[in-house]
Amino acid sequence: MNQDVKSENRPQLSNVLVAASLRADQWRHLNASARAWASASPSNASKQREHCQERLDDVLRLEHCWAYPGERLLTALRNALGEGDAATFARLAQKVSAAILSGDYRRDEHAWELDDDVDRTVLDALPPDILGVQDKPYFEVMVVTPADPGQWLRSKDEMRRMRRPEDPFHYTAVHVASFEDAALAMMVNHDLQAVVLVDGFGFNSKHDIPDLKDFVSRHVELDEDDSRAGTLSLRLARAIKGSRPELDLYLLTDRSPEELAGSDEAAPLRRVFHHVEEPMEIHLSIIDGVKDRYETPYFDNLKKYAMRPIGTFHALPIARGKSIFGSNWIRDMGHFYGTNILFAESSATTGGLDSLLEPTGNIKKAQEAVARAFGAKRAYLGTNGTSTSNKIVVQAVCKPGDIVIVDRNCHKSHHYGFVLSGAQPYYVEAFPLTQYSMYGAVPLRTIKQALLDCAAGGKLDRVKVIDMTNCTFDGHMYNPRRVMQECLAIKPDLIFLWDEAWFGFARFNPMHRRRTAMGAAAALTARYRSKAYRAEYDAWKEKHGDIDPSNPAMLDEHWLPDPDKVRIRVYQTNSTHKSMSAFRQGSMMLVWDEDFHHVEGPFEEAFFAHTSTSPNLQLIASLDLARRQMELEGYGLTLRMTDLALKIRRAVNTHPLISKYFRVATPEDMIPAEFRESGLRDYGPPDSSWSAAIDALDEDEFALDPTRLTLICGAAGFDGTQFKGLLAERFDIQINKTSRNSVLVQTNINNTHSDAALLIKALADLSREIESRLSQEGTVGAQVFADRVKSLMTDVPDLPNFSRFHDAFREHPDGASNEGHMRPAFFMAYEEDNCEFVKLNSDEVDKRLRDGPEMVSANFVIPYPPGFPIMVPGQVITADTIAFMRKLDVKEIHGYHAAQGIKLLKPSALGNRRASSM
Template sequence: MNPVSRVLIVSHDAVLARAMSKGLQLAAQTLSNPFGLCFSTAASPQNALADIAADGELQMVLVDRYLQSGGSYGDVVALLNAIGEYRPELSCYVLLGDEDEKLQIDELASHALSGYFYRDEADYPGWFRILSAELAEKSATPFYDALRRYVSMAKDSWHTPGHCGGESLRGSPWVGDFHEFVGENMLRADLSVSVPMLDSLMHPTGVIAEAQALAAKAFGARETYFATNGTSTSNKVIFQTLLAPGDKLLLDRNCHKSVHHGVILSGARPVYLDSSVNRQYGIFGPVPKATIFQALADNPDARVLILTSCTYDGLRYDLAPIIEAAHAAGIKVIIDEAWYGHARFHPALRPTAMEAGADYATQSTHKVLSAFSQASMIHVNDPDFDAHLFRENFNMHASTSPQYNLIASLDVARKQAQMEGYRLLARTLKLAEELRLKIDATGVFRVLGLDELLPEEVKGDGVRLDPTKLTIDISRSGYGAGELQRELFERFNIQVEKSTFNTLTLLLTIGTTKSKVSRLMDAMLRLARAQKPPRPLVRLPEIPRFTRLACLPRDAYYEAGERLALFDDEGRPNSALIGRVACDQIVPYPPGIPVLVPGQLIDESVLTYLARLMKAQKGIEMHGLADLQGEMAIRVLGEEDLSRVHCNINMS
């Protein structure tokens, strides 16, 4: 399938606009046109912006300096900046009368212009070649192209990996089916650093460096780094770059567990901020703005603030004022955008963390765009960025044998997002709205709106909702969440993203289709018609507030400690744990929020919560519990450990 790339010519001069469109279209017919360049006109800025909003195949805008009769430079600049605000991925050119006009527009326009043409030249074939070259540069996939080229060379492999492009698998009576399942090209593209033309992720100077530079431009960053072991590792790399042992950081307790692991590895001193909680639905929201601002005021010595935006459920901070306040205090800001990597490419989802002023953002490109699992990006806008230190930390965590198919998928995912992300996301948003209306129409299931999802304490904080994440209230259906998930999976071949005790969450992406929506709605209608009698839903115990740290998480984690059973001999919560200091991170899933982190003091509320959870929810996963002769246990600091790590039980 060949692409279509529309170019919009904006001018009040209808004669000129027609001549340009005709001349450029003739060039498109006579010259090579691999990107399907075609041309249309708009007579006013208002018409132009309407076309830009409506046309997902639009790739470029050519703006006449004489935009409207009696118009000024300001009119042109205003349109260029409006285009940049609405769709920053579009390339913009300006048609000038002379060189002086170029200087004026350069000075006033904040949108990065791709170039200029001059009215009196009217070199339509030359202009066409320039526009085509611009598209070639934007749509290039340097690494993916090099990988395909190398695979097509069919070189004999005398290097890793051991399957030698699949040769060890092909024809095997035992594992030949794996070769057939994975495919020839996937195996031949599974290469190693022994191939110089494919560059090195550890020290990129060739096609990987080129691909990362294109990604930085597309996502609005100064620097972008590809990561092949997920956003989990990306967060740890940034922590080790910015934090030395003992440095203080502010973090949302609801952050991904990789952030808490990063605290351990860096040796930092965390100040945990309790997130807001929607108790009706068991959903954890953002940290209240007032809590963040108070923490900034109370901790002027903090070096870093890290927040998650958007959350698993699609709740996103009003980041700009938070980041501004942090920067005013000299604090760097990291935003975990694992679930929000698509936001740059549709105005309904922006601003992104980079656009709001964050110093670092980590994105799971695989979660919402077309990259393979584990493929992520780190975006950097820190004006004090130390590239050497970052590279050393990156290489400490990165494999020296990265999966080159993952790198290629990042290259391709960036290209797709930049070239057709707006169109695909517009379709996704439309499908999300249709799905919401149809689910509500069942009269049994209901999609929760922002006001229903938001905990009370953040309702005035400017929090917004990513509409591609639908949270469905199942309270009236008569099904428990686990039972409903099984019905969808076993009867209707549908797997949902996650659940709480009375909700299901659906994730819509650029891969969501009308057919999938139709199949889901058929399932929901059938389940709604079952008319099961309502039944009480088992609510999870409420997670206790954070207690306090008795020592640095790293210090507690690296001690041997001792193991104490969660329950005593009579099956009651073991009171011997109260007042002890945890060595491990204890995370019930769901909801995935640490109840204990290393160095945290265990009190009665924490112990009671863990015990109730384990007794009431048999299917829950409890990460971090130790084994003590077949019994669940918590690893805690012993008496000798306390003195060795200078543990202060009374430390706040």
């Protein structure tokens, strides 16, 4: 960075998403400035020292939010700067910057020490417990206190002295003096695991941070009206739980702890103490709280099991590894995988291993921990991927004849679930993104219209489930609170299935959490139980009266459900392996269902039907561990991966050469303006403030997950499949989703800045190659390139909508609702005599489209990409579907074999069949 850049031009807190990233950048800038000062000529030293002062001022704005580097190292830095000691200042700046970047302060006691030639005498005051902690996980505890800051250092040392060698973790305290400082530290410090609230602190920060309120108000309401000391601590507790629910909260108060502990106000607190009469109990409580989240019941027991000398007289020869290491031919398997994975294998459920199908021990405890971590009432572990989890939920909550309003573009597992359960899908369409050959999400107006059509046809009582994908493969996030509220106003006992296969991580930061199913379920449950909502509903009811399904104005009204009738019934599936540290096929089913007692039996049966009696033990253990990691560090990990995605987006779209051929699609590109009421064009400055972006996440009908980057490659002359292969073969970059002219780049908790640099370097190299080739090939080459780009970016096929089910599979063919009996159509195709094939490009297809008889699909046809079924059993095939198929350039189409053609149900087989007779 240019050394002459003034402080006011540097990134401000209000302009960043992740303050921890800003902090690391500022320390790196300080380190660079310090080195420049240390190596400066005498004539330039004064100017370089001024730069260091500016950089240090930037750094010190936020350093009170973290325990490291602490007052001792910061004082030494200030002193070195004040005394003009450039060498010492540079050495300290480099030391702290490196420790923050690497995280060494968590495991290396030397990171906390001063250099020998700075001030050796202060080393005697270094807490002895810092030594020997390399193998213990480190965290920080925030103490919000009215005590004089002059006493904080002594208080920190006293807390350190409470620690014992047998403690499984070690921690350091961060002291703050106000509500605002605590809210800021809670948001920026990813090392926090616990908060101790000492009654009596004030509201306003005394630090000079002009943009503090703007930053904090993204997730915490800053209202000074009720700033009495006795209530401020409880307000802060609620605010912290709302933003970071994983943190343990402890209150130290002079008020009667017995009365307070039993009140609803104390619900967010883990424990209440009578001020500081039991300091060791506070320490033990802090350790115990973190230990509860750290415990992985199944994984811990599996480790113990692997160390036992066991003779196996059951199936699974691979267990204990004797058949591997004693083999002449497959010993390399043991060398590759190691001994632990073999020692930790068994087909027994004895020895504490528990049964996934009938959990009573550590799997049961693991599922309870998952429910706690993900904000659910119940949780179930899935070992066959979310494909199976979706089928389990669909089969559990649906029976033959139930109507499910479902996104036609949802994962194929939902469609197969309808076949298994006998539920009748009412397919609704997502808005199209024709230019990218993909679909977005289903507008709320479309969902409400489907409900009203069913009401008009006297079938609303049969509508059981709303089934949507959130977020979609391409990153479209619904507003689940709004969807559920307005649908429940029409039918108050609806069940919602949100397929969040790609979105499991979203629970762990407040930016994404507001768009999750479980977050919405918790918010709506609290809202509908409140007195304020009842008053709001009564006023609304008096104004609007009863719902009239025939009134078209209803589609555009924001309707409210009756609090006496509404039931919150929400199911969420997530592919844990897609966004968290779990083995492939690891999945979770999360439940918030106020009527689950009606579903528990069918859910158990569906779980039995689809879950292997020989589940993979390592997979179960990895789900246990994924929960542990996310509950203890998911906040920081998910924010960092979001920040990294935003940096990639900016690097691509602002690069003068790369942006000529490649571009990351923005929210403005991916969401039509009618569903983006805020007008948000892109995330963060200069396109929007972060406060505006957060407001858009709260209010807009759809939002775009910033961690999912649709990278447009068509302008570079590459189709998605071609570009995916090129990235893998030349640059060792793996992706798995493409469209006609794009690939999907998704950041996750595994990605680093080096990964981002690899991608940017690849795009830059390719852009230079294109420039070079075009400069050499002349006019003819330029025209060939332009034609290729036009074919990818302009001459794109229209996207087909679902047409309708054939009349043979509809009970009321003339009705407005479009549900159909897919199950009998699916099984009709089992009889060869019922089926015929027509070649896609044959004249017969065109003739039948023009003159009939109608062509009716006998099976699912699913191109990859885009991965949604363009045909389902019983669907009437129309011209737009055929046109789309003819323009497809993908090699993988499930359910279609070019040599045979399209599989159809014969008109003669459909002749006299009616849905009502099946």
